[in-house]
Amino acid sequence: MGREAQLPPHPFAEGEPHLQWTRLQPIRTAAEVAVAFAVFTHEPFAYQRIAGEAQRIRKLGMTLQAIGDALGVDEKTVRKVTRGVRRTRPTLGAPCQ
Numbered sequence: 001m002g003r004e005a006q007l008p009p010h011p012f013a014e015g016e017p018h019l020q021w022t023r024l025q026p027i028r029t030a031a032e033v034a035v036a037f038a039v040f041t042h043e044p045f046a047y048q049r050i051a052g053e054a055q056r057i058r059k060l061g062m063t064l065q066a067i068g069d070a071l072g073v074d075e076k077t078v079r080k081v082t083r084g085v086r087r088t089r090p091t092l093g094a095p096c097q
Helices: 046-060 064-071 075-081
Strands: none
Touching: 046 064, 046 075, 064 075
């Protein structure tokens, strides 16, 4: 029991020759790591896909909810796309254009 485990001396311990510690591989920082990813998707966003058709239907007098149901999007999306497009209301007795 009188025996104690002896650790090897530290390379930088006093009295030891100064050894140079070197890494086997360089340290990589975030700037050196190459990263690639896709920014754009293949399909356009929903509002871009329906913009032309929604504006055309809105001019015919359909409601926003009906346009959304027909095109498979939310009423809010149709509202954003058709902002500024006035809905024409058919007048009784007026000729169709």
